[in-house]
Amino acid sequence: MTKTPSPAPQLRGPSDHDVRDQIVEAATEYFGLYGYEKTTVSDLAKAIGFSKAYIYKFFDSKQAIGEVICANRLSAIMVAVDQATADVSSASERFRRMFKVLVEAGSDLFFHDRKLYDIAATSARESWPSARAYESHLKSLVLQIVRDGRELGEFERKTPLDEAANAIYLVMRPYINPLLLQHNLVSASEATPQLSSLILRSLAP
Amino acid sequence: MTKTPSPAPQLRGPSDHDVRDQIVEAATEYFGLYGYEKTTVSDLAKAIGFSKAYIYKFFDSKQAIGEVICANRLSAIMVAVDQATADVSSASERFRRMFKVLVEAGSDLFFHDRKLYDIAATSARESWPSARAYESHLKSLVLQIVRDGRELGEFERKTPLDEAANAIYLVMRPYINPLLLQHNLVSASEATPQLSSLILRSLAP
Incomplete structure (x- = not known):
């Protein structure tokens, strides 16, 4: 041509x-x-x-390319979370699905795209902007679900909102941070529903 | 002589x-x-x-010597937990103290006796009998505190006891397993009280 x-x-x-x-x-x-x-x-x-x-x-650098790759993978995960929770009105069920999809997507990346998983782990270890943006997006997702659940009357309202959301994020963190997930993979799929239930018990009104 | x-x-x-x-x-x-x-x-x-x-x-082997060293350190930690919780009647407070002492003792070993910490991490990675015994002792401690709290009327009784205790152990695990703690050290002292509070909210009657 x-x-x-x-x-x-x-x-x-x-x-x-x-x-x-x-x-x-x-x-x-x-x-x-x-x-x-x-x-x-x-x-x-x-x-x-x-x-x-x-x-x-x-x-500018190899990292700048890695950043884009990382951001692409992380936003694909966020899209999967959005899809899994889009039509769900219950905040509790949205929470369960969000956590499940995040752990599944992370485990999937580890087992099927190990070398790309390693970029995500590097980004988390070195606190790249893409990793920080992902973390802050996840934190705001958790906050939003807790807020919605309170408005719906599903969750208690006594605990300060930030405190509740932050503690929930801490429980999830070993399973959704790529640097940590690799050490928790064996137990991840079994742990996720148990941790979701505990978190939801902590949110009960 | x-x-x-x-x-x-x-x-x-x-x-x-x-x-x-x-x-x-x-x-x-x-x-x-x-x-x-x-x-x-x-x-x-x-x-x-x-x-x-x-x-x-x-x-029989180097590991057999490492086992004894590991078991010694781990039982010293258990003694510290027993001392910190001995005179406390509230199950909630016993839980908080237990978790705090475990995280402090682990962090202390890491920062002041790094090479011995590494033996503990090896024992956890390779699932030595000393590490398995420690884990099962901690699990039974958690179970005992939940059971006591239920009897005292401090904690809810709806969730099956094993399920509640196991989920609590899962929340604590990244901070009390030597293999995992090293990845969570930065946030450990700040995370521990927040996680304790979340766990206690999940146990509220």
Whole structure:
């Protein structure tokens, strides 16, 4: 296929957006095969067929690429949570489903995409912005469910809202933080419903 | 000092018990300095001035010595828990103190006796009898406190006792299992009272 001139100058060649996507896609595959820690930007550049300098035009560092990959995976998990809880009116049931989906998605990443899981673990260990954003999103989800449950009369209202939500997050944390989940995988699927029940008992009016 | 003949044959030389103690004491010091994983029975034998064969007369393996060291440390922690909870009649308060002492003792071992902490972490990872005994002792402590709290009317009685106790243990586990605590140390002292409060809310009648 011969290239036809683009009608407007800004459309000449691949857009910045496309190149970024192409780099992220290739990096996802490459990191997924060889691991994030062991891969250098030079390796990536060779694999994609770009110069290292050209990659650096789009990303400051390897971490910046890892950040995007990580953010993509984490937002896919958040979408799964949203889907699982969308049509559920009971706050208790929303809580159970949220926790279940989070643990399942994390375990799934660990068992089926171990090298990408390792990027998520690195992001949690080094407190990357993507990991902090994920954590703060999860915290706000928990807060929202507790608030809704109080308004619906499902949950008690004596405990300060922040205190209740934060303590719940602490119970969930070993199973939803990628750095911690890997140490709790064996017990995760069995523990999740038991912990959900305990948390819901703690919320009973 | 010249050796005098012992009055009875069974008292000639150090008793088995003394030798065992001597080996454990030396191993505690040696492991504490150089680490359990890096130390061999030969190293230990040289350091104590015994032959390797002589040590094997008393212990089947390095792990068998590590087991005793581990069991000693873990029973010291249990004694600290017993002391902290002995005169407390409220089951809620006993629970809070137990959890606090366990987390403090674990953190203390980590920060002040890191190499011995590592033995405890190894024992948990490899599920040594000493680690299993500790875990089952802690589980029975939790069960006892929940049972007492129910009898005192402090706690609800609807949830099956085993289910309630087991879920509580799961909440505590990331902070009292040596293999997991090291990943939760930063938040441990802040998390413990919040988790205690959540657990006690879950137990409210």
